[in-house]
Amino acid sequence: MTDRAIRNLAHLRRSASTARVLNLLKVTHEHGHEADWRANPVFRTPALNSALIIKHRLRRDELDAFHLRRQVATKVVIPIDSDDLKTGGRFVFVDQRGFERMMQETFGLEPDHPDLATLRLMDALPSLDPFLLREQLKRAGIEPAACYFSISDGDLMRMVQFVEAEIRPLVTLSLGAGIEAVGSTRRLAGKILSNDPGDRMEALRQTLHLKPEEYQEGIFCWKGFLYYKWVLTSLMSDVAGVADAVSTVKPLGKVDRNAREYLDRGRQVLRDRIIAVCDDASRTLLIYENAYKALTEQARPGAFRDFLLQAPRLFTRLGEQLGAIQHVVSFWRFRFSPGAAPVGVDELIDVFMDFETGLADRDQELGQRFLAA
Known part of the structure; x- marks a missing residue:
C-alpha cells in the first residue's frame, strides 16, 4: 500500500460512515462496550465486524478481477493494526475472482456462511447510504444494532414527511381531498416504508x-x-x-x-x-x-x-x-x-x-x- 493510500485509510478511520464508506472500525471503537452492539452485529466474524467497507470505483487495471464487467465494486479492508492505520490494511473485493476461496482461507468462512450473504447484499446496493443499507438488510431479515446506521430520528421523521407529501396526489386520486385522505396518506407512506412482506x-x-x-x-x-x-x-x-x-x-x-x-x-x-x-x-x-x-x-x-x-x-x-x-x-x-x-x-x-x-x-x-x- 502506497503512502498516499495509507493517508487516505487513516482519514477513513477518523471520519464517519458515508454513502461510500461503512466504517465498522469506528462503530466498534465508539459502541463496542454496548450490549446492543454485542447482541446484534452486522457480521458474526469479529474481523469483518471491525472492517472498512468501501464502494470503490474500479480502475482500468482492476476490471479483470471480476467475471462480469462492472464499474463499482465493494471493497472490504481489514486493518493490519486497528490502532495505527498507517500500517495499512489487506483488502478483498466482494465476488472478485476466487472470492469464496479467499474468504475460506482467511476467515474460515464456508460459501454458505451468513456473513458472505450480508456482504453480497451490500454489494447489490449502489451505495452504502445508511438508510438504504438498513432497508436492504431488513428485507433479508437482518436487523443490526442502530449504532451501525447514522440516521437521526429527525432525519427519519423528515423522510416520512417527505414521502407523505410525495404520495398525497396518489391518495387524492383514489379518495379525493379530506380528513380520510390525510389518514390514508399516512398509512400508505407507512406501507411504502415498511419491509413487512404482507404489506x-x-x-x-x-x-x-x-x-x-x-x-x-x-x-x-x-x-x-x-x-x-x-x-x-x-x-x-x-x-x-x-x-x-x-x-x-x-x-x-x-x-x-x-x-x-x-x-x-x-x-x-x-x-x-x-x-x-x-x-x-x-x-x-x-x-x-x-x-x-x-x-x-x-x-x-x-x-x-x-x-x-x-x-x-x-x-x-x-x-x-x-x-x-x-x-x-x-x-x-x-x-x-x-x-x-x-x-x-x-x-x-x-x-x-x-x-x-x-x-x-x-x-x-x-x-x-x-x-x-
Whole structure:
C-alpha cells in the first residue's frame, strides 16, 4: 500500500460512515462496550465486524478481477493494526475472482456462511447510504444494532414527511381531498416504508398488473427514488458551497509548477463534474416524476408500471451518482471544517483525484488527463 493510500485509510478511520464508506472500525471503537452492539452485529466474524467497507470505483487495471464487467465494486479492508492505520490494511473485493476461496482461507468462512450473504447484499446496493443499507438488510431479515446506521430520528421523521407529501396526489386520486385522505396518506407512506412482506398494497399491484416479485422489487426501488429525491433536495446548498470552495482552496506549502498546473486544471474539471452529476441525477429522477404524474394526473398506470419494471436499473445508476456527490460533500465537511489541520499539496492532489474518480461518468475511460499528473 502506497503512502498516499495509507493517508487516505487513516482519514477513513477518523471520519464517519458515508454513502461510500461503512466504517465498522469506528462503530466498534465508539459502541463496542454496548450490549446492543454485542447482541446484534452486522457480521458474526469479529474481523469483518471491525472492517472498512468501501464502494470503490474500479480502475482500468482492476476490471479483470471480476467475471462480469462492472464499474463499482465493494471493497472490504481489514486493518493490519486497528490502532495505527498507517500500517495499512489487506483488502478483498466482494465476488472478485476466487472470492469464496479467499474468504475460506482467511476467515474460515464456508460459501454458505451468513456473513458472505450480508456482504453480497451490500454489494447489490449502489451505495452504502445508511438508510438504504438498513432497508436492504431488513428485507433479508437482518436487523443490526442502530449504532451501525447514522440516521437521526429527525432525519427519519423528515423522510416520512417527505414521502407523505410525495404520495398525497396518489391518495387524492383514489379518495379525493379530506380528513380520510390525510389518514390514508399516512398509512400508505407507512406501507411504502415498511419491509413487512404482507404489506404489499395488493390493490396497486393488481392495477399495475405486476407479478409479486416484480412489484416488491419495484416498490423497494421506488422507496430508493423517494429517498434520493429527498437527499438531492437536501444536498443542493451544500453542493454549491463545495463547488465554490474547490475553486478557491489553497494547499499549505510550496507548490511546484506541475502541481500548480494539475490543481488549476482540477479545480475547473471538478466543478464541472459536480454540476454535471447533479444535473444527470436530476434527469434520472425526472423519469420517475414523469411516470408518477402519468399515474396520478393522467390516469395512465401503464407508464408507472413501466417505471417500476426498469426501476432497479435506474436505481443503481441514481445511487452511484448521488453516492459520489454525498461522498464529496461529507468528506469536504470532515477534512475542510473550521479548525481542521491545513491541507498539504500532496494531500489536496489526492483529494482531487479521489473526487474526480468518484464523479467520473460510469462509461468514461479514465485516461491520462488526471492520472498522468
